[in-house]
Amino acid sequence: MSHHDTPSLIPAVTATGAPAPELPWRPITGMALVVLVCWLMPLEALKNDHSLYPLALHTLSEIFAVVVAALVFAVAWNTYARERPSNILILACGFLGVGLLDFGHALSYRGMPDLVTPASAEKAIDFWLAARYLSAATLLTVALRPWTPLQKSATRYRLLAGVLAGTALIFVLQLFFPSIWPRTFIEGQGLTAFKIGAELGVIAMLALAAIRFRQLHRQGAAFDAANLFAASMIGILSELCFTLYASVYDLFNLVGHIYKIVAYLFIYRAIFVASVRDPYQRLKVAVAKRKQAEHKIEHLAYHDPLTELPNRLLLRDRLEQAMVWADRSHTRVALIFIDIDNFKTINDSLGHTVGDALLKKLATCLQGSLRSTDTLSRQGGDEFVLLVPGLNSSEDCTPILSKIMSDIQAPIVIDNTEITTSASIGIALYPDDGANFDTLLQKADTAMYKAKEAGRNAYRFFDETMNSEVVANLSLRNGLRRALDNDQFVLHYQPQIDLASGTVIGVEALIRWQHPELGLMAPGRFITVAEESGLIVPIGEWVIQEACRQAACWQRAGLPKIVVAVNLSAIQFRRGDVEHTVVRALDASGLDPQFLELELTESILLQGTDSVFTTVRELKKLGVKFSIDDFGTGYSSLSYLKRFAVDKLKIDQSFVRDLTHDSDDAAIIRAIVQMAHSLGLRTIAEGVENENVLEQLRGFGCNEAQGYHFERPMSAEAMSDYLEKSRQSLALALAANN
Ligand SMILES: Nc1nc2c(ncn2[C@@H]2O[C@@H]3COP(=O)(O)O[C@H]4[C@@H](O)[C@H](n5cnc6c(=O)[nH]c(N)nc65)O[C@@H]4COP(=O)(O)O[C@H]3[C@H]2O)c(=O)[nH]1
Structure with a gap:
């Protein structure tokens, strides 16, 4: 079955979503009772009263019927759209023909002026029967055909032309060849059996149509089956009247004509519902839905979907x-x-x-x-x-x-x-x-x-100071990005002294930024920004490579073999790959891993992630040393000392600086040194600025020291000279000993 053959049925509701209307049984039953009463009552006087339905009233009622039929056509034809069911057009064109034939009937009624031939009861009956058959055939057709759209739009004109041609043919045959029709009325004898049989034929067709409409209504037809059912039923009642009348002026004729008009009105109603009311309702629903959708879109555009707050x-x-x-x-x-x-x-x-x-x-x-x-x-x-x-x-x-x-x-x-x-x-x-x-x-x-x-x-x-800070940070961040590409970073080195022998055993690599406008910049001014922007990862990589390269270079130059200590940031562990960076730097420089020491801050260890642990373990396997920087300022948790198995604790300079005046600091340093020794760790004190502090550190058993008292951080060249001097004095001391 093709799409167009599918009956246009929907269950329980109409196309607009409203519940399907009930079948109009009340008017149908009421009108049937009227016919029954008229038939059963001895109304001889009324039946024979020729003034009951005079010519003028007949003409008037027929004109009314013609107008309704014309309205059916006009409304359906003019509001027709391609997607509407073709049955609407069939009803439209059929009722245009019915209206025209009814007009012929009205003009042929006895007492009317001549229309080609003189008016007569039989001439009027012939037009009447033609109109009845056309109307019954139209209703039966739309009852049986599926309510689907036309395949081609040109069909509607063909349909109209066909109906007009058929009607014209009936007019021509009726007016010019009346003898070809079977007799329907014989003056003095009344209606012929053919006429009564013909009316029964119309009744049969209408009954079939009514049965089908009722069935479709039950199945929930998407069109107005209820009104079409009523039209068919009232049409039947009208026809019954025309099988019962004795005179064209009697009561049955009057009732039959009135019923015919009522039947037309039901068809008009069905057409109006299908062509105007339902589409209008659908449009209203569509517009309302669209407005709702627009409202929703607007709401979404201006609100946050999670909280419904304005965006x-x-x-x-x-x-x-x-x-x-x-x-x-x-x-x-x-x-x-x-x-x-x-x-x-x-x-x-x-x-x-x-x-x-x-x-x-x-x-x-x-x-x-x-x-x-x-x-x-x-x-x-x-x-x-x-x-x-x-x-x-x-x-x-x-x-x-x-x-x-x-x-x-x-x-x-x-x-x-x-x-x-x-x-x-x-x-x-x-x-x-x-x-x-x-x-x-x-x-x-x-x-x-x-x-x-x-x-x-x-x-x-x-406040504005915040803004200048932000602006400064921003320009610093942009500058840092360029600094790396333009080789503006340099490493300075600060010696680390073994307190037992007094010799240099290591250096700490400290980054400096040779800023084109601001000169040599200390790390305190840019490390935080580098960490916030993530630039610390490539910068840190450069530091490790450069420190390893420089240390290997000094060793190749025959200078004392010293350890180079490099600072690591927590961000490097979070975002970078420290293990690979270190391995690559060692490979590239050829430095023996035991001469590289990585300084971890407590924040790195506190991250406590397995990846930090694995990195430390893998690099330690290679021989790389680890120390904990700024020890004593953070949580100083013993558990991570055990877990990470570091080599050295670097006592923070805040304790060292006031060591000679502050007994608490002295107690802290003594405790750190004792604990480190009992764990087998070395200790180094940073920020040693004078001899007194140094003496006290020696007294506590601290292993190493670093600070301005020995040397400030210096350039690689200065460090080379320093190491050279240290080598010479070592050689002299050895010679003197020998
Ligand atoms: N007052 C005083 N200060 C002394 C004395 N001896 C050394 N210092 C300074 O103390 C800092 C020691 O480095 P830090 O504690 O690791 O602290 C470093 C370290 O945390 C960080 N830093 C330096 N270079 C790097 C680097 O390459 N990577 C990372 N992630 N951080 C670095 O910047 C911090 C500051 O470095 P610098 O400005 O070079 O400052 C250095 C050094 O110049 C002294 O006797 N008295």
């Missing part, structure tokens, strides 16, 4: 409006950047679903304590931005900020887990800190970072 776009718009209002009312607008502390940890440890639920709850909670004029938006991730208009001064913000902070700190229960968090908040004010959205947002963001740096769970108002 950046809407926030920008609201800020622009708020700025205009602030200008007029001489008030301020605050843009408050809220970043949830440790959100990443919560997300990673409890999962994204919990993370999302937390953000939603925070959003609801925050929104609950804001005024209707404030706008809370989500920028993505764990960042919210709040817009507060109508402030007189920055102090007006304080109550809001305290409220936000306490709201965020309140414990939130998700999936039976209680989560407590906090926020770092940065505030920028309009017009004080900027005159547009981007500037204000960036400044609020900068202030938020300052709050984070200050230990989180804090808020900071933006």
